[in-house]
Amino acid sequence: MTTLSPDTFPPGTFAPAPGRGALTRMLLTQARTEFVLTLRNGEQVLLTLLIPLGMLIGLTLLNVVPVPSPRVDHVTPRMLALAVMSTAFTGQAIALGFDRRYGVLKRLAATALPRWSLVAGRMLAVLGVVLVQLVVLGAAALALGWHPELAGMAPAVLLILAGTLAFGALGVLLGGALRAEVVLAVANTVWLALVVAGGIVLAAHALPGPLATIVTALPSGALAEGLHTALVTGTTPWNALVVLLAWAAGAAVLAARTLRLS
Amino acid sequence: MTLPAPLAAVEVRGLVRSFGALRAVDGLDLRVQPATVLALLGPNGAGKTTTVEVCEGFQRPDAGVVRVLGLDPIADGAELRPRVGVMPQGGGAYPGVRATEMLALVAACAAHPLDVGWLLEMLGLAGVARVPYKRLSGGQQQRLALACALVGRPEVVFLDEPTSGMDPQARRLVWDIITRLRADGVSVLFTTHLMEEAEALADQVVIIDHGRLVAQGSPAELTSAGAQRQLRFGARPGLELDPLCTALPEGCRVSEPRPGGYLVEGLIDPQVMATVTAWCAQQGVFAEDLRVSKRSLEDVFLELTGRELRS
Numbered sequence: 001m002t003t004l005s006p007d008t009f010p011p012g013t014f015a016p017a018p019g020r021g022a023l024t025r026m027l028l029t030q031a032r033t034e035f036v037l038t039l040r041n042g043e044q045v046l047l048t049l050l051i052p053l054g055m056l057i058g059l060t061l062l063n064v065v066p067v068p069s070p071r072v073d074h075v076t077p078r079m080l081a082l083a084v085m086s087t088a089f090t091g092q093a094i095a096l097g098f099d100r101r102y103g104v105l106k107r108l109a110a111t112a113l114p115r116w117s118l119v120a121g122r123m124l125a126v127l128g129v130v131l132v133q134l135v136v137l138g139a140a141a142l143a144l145g146w147h148p149e150l151a152g153m154a155p156a157v158l159l160i161l162a163g164t165l166a167f168g169a170l171g172v173l174l175g176g177a178l179r180a181e182v183v184l185a186v187a188n189t190v191w192l193a194l195v196v197a198g199g200i201v202l203a204a205h206a207l208p209g210p211l212a213t214i215v216t217a218l219p220s221g222a223l224a225e226g227l228h229t230a231l232v233t234g235t236t237p238w239n240a241l242v243v244l245l246a247w248a249a250g251a252a253v254l255a256a257r258t259l260r261l262s
Numbered sequence: 263m264t265l266p267a268p269l270a271a272v273e274v275r276g277l278v279r280s281f282g283a284l285r286a287v288d289g290l291d292l293r294v295q296p297a298t299v300l301a302l303l304g305p306n307g308a309g310k311t312t313t314v315e316v317c318e319g320f321q322r323p324d325a326g327v328v329r330v331l332g333l334d335p336i337a338d339g340a341e342l343r344p345r346v347g348v349m350p351q352g353g354g355a356y357p358g359v360r361a362t363e364m365l366a367l368v369a370a371c372a373a374h375p376l377d378v379g380w381l382l383e384m385l386g387l388a389g390v391a392r393v394p395y396k397r398l399s400g401g402q403q404q405r406l407a408l409a410c411a412l413v414g415r416p417e418v419v420f421l422d423e424p425t426s427g428m429d430p431q432a433r434r435l436v437w438d439i440i441t442r443l444r445a446d447g448v449s450v451l452f453t454t455h456l457m458e459e460a461e462a463l464a465d466q467v468v469i470i471d472h473g474r475l476v477a478q479g480s481p482a483e484l485t486s487a488g489a490q491r492q493l494r495f496g497a498r499p500g501l502e503l504d505p506l507c508t509a510l511p512e513g514c515r516v517s518e519p520r521p522g523g524y525l526v527e528g529l530i531d532p533q534v535m536a537t538v539t540a541w542c543a544q545q546g547v548f549a550e551d552l553r554v555s556k557r558s559l560e561d562v563f564l565e566l567t568g569r570e571l572r573s
Contacts, residue, residue: 019373103353
């Protein structure tokens with residue numbers, strides 16, 4: 001039996017005083033930590049801010065893809081959709097894959113934090129990042145002469161919330177089930193495929209044949225076309241909203257079964 | 263009416279946990295009494311981590327009963343988790359998180375946490391409090407994981423290989439902490455494959471191999487059972503041993519198993535030691551490499567399993 005080095009740990013230092021922290025404090029601390037980590041991670045900032053911002057400026061100023069005039073009004077809604085997809089799906093799936101690898105989920109699951117808040121905290125952090133993206137991209141678009149239809153603002157907010165839920169659930173589904181390297185590869189491949197052929201850069205009607213109809217049923221197409229309709233015409237695209245909520249519900253049900261802590 | 267037996271901090275009965283054809287834990291029983299330290303000792307792959315993870319509620323037992331503070335780690339997990347501190351083996355933090363942020367996050371989950379800054383200071387992490395986790399050394403990552411296990415002021419603590427990858431000073435610090443935890447009324451179950459760690463810290467040692475109990479008892483019980491203590495020394499070969507035999511107390515035997523290597527077997531006390539050195543002086547020889555040895559847990563393990571503990 002060892003003897004204690006004097007004075008390092010006075011008697012009573014570790015006297016038990018267990019208890020659960022306040023739920024809102026636990027949830028907000030987790031969300032704030034993950035929010036700060038995302039903004040501190042260079043690759044995440046590239047994916048979530050720099051690429052959408054660069055594409056917003058490039059597609060507005062350069063005539064590389066056919067876009068009606070005024071270009072910025074038609075490009076901006078699609079880039080907002082890209083921002084939501086990058087953060088809620090690709091960024092989140094990759095972060096979740098590696099957090100599982102590093103034992104973060106197990107670590108948090110061993111605290112008083114309820115299991116559902118492991119995911120809820122992540123979604124809150126994602127919403128925080130989406131808010132930062134909206135401010136940055138919105139400001140850049142306004143500087144480029146963006147004139148959104150004011151009547152479309154409220155439906156746009158609803159679409160962004162539904163889109164974040166849908167892509168967030170898909171991100172948890174992917175990042176919560178597979179090995180980190182596989183998640184990285186799949187998340188980036190899917191991101192690129194949806195950017196090019198999923199209704200983000202090119203409007204659904206500009207895509208060839210059957211792809212045009214399929215794309216509006218994809219979360220990327222639904223979000224991009226929905227935001228485009230809302231912010232250009234000022235109407236509410238209910239069909240896009242329904243598509244996004246269906247994806248959110250389906251992915252959430254599946255993810256709840258497949259999510260693994262490590 | 264008899265009083266009920268005091269509730270064990272951890273009780274495991276007939277635990278079985280298989281992965282495919284492999285029975286990682288195969289009918290294990292153990293019991294951690296309140297405010298005591300139990301060391302789960304065994305070579306790599308013995309089933310230590312599996313046992314601990316079942317106690318933590320991360321794995322479901324295939325058979326048997328596991329209770330922590332009288333509660334089922336899975337069914338009563340929500341009630342139990344705030345009362346338990348967990349140090350997993352390796353990892354347990356976001357790659358980019360700073361030590362202080364990670365500990366603050368775990369502290370936020372507790373009602374009366376220890377002070378985060380103070381705990382980092384105590385564990386020698388104050389200087390790296392703002393360094394991202396992935397850039398900490400293995401020993402620093404281990405100390406952060408230990409801090410996360412303690413910050414919520416739990417009643418029971420599970421530490422899986424708490425000192426692996428640590429330098430001697432850090433290991434000593436962990437030993438101090440475990441000793442203080444027990445004195446403060448915390449029950450501790452830790453795993454190790456270092457017998458000196460188990461001997462130094464534990465009230466109760468449970469030795470397992472291939473998922474089965476090999477031996478259990480206090481370190482003293484395990485190392486003294488059937489053990490003859492030995493005194494060895496080296497000197498000029500071929501010394502006349504009869505006079506020494508006569509001078510030593512009854513029950514002591516002297517031999518020269520190899521030329522110049524002498525062995526005294528029996529209960530070695532200071533008087534025996536003095537007799538041997540006095541006899542050497544009379545013979546005009548200098549006793550070299552004089553040492554007393556007793557059975558170590560390593561010896562116990564080797565005798566029981568025929569295997570080295572550090573595999």
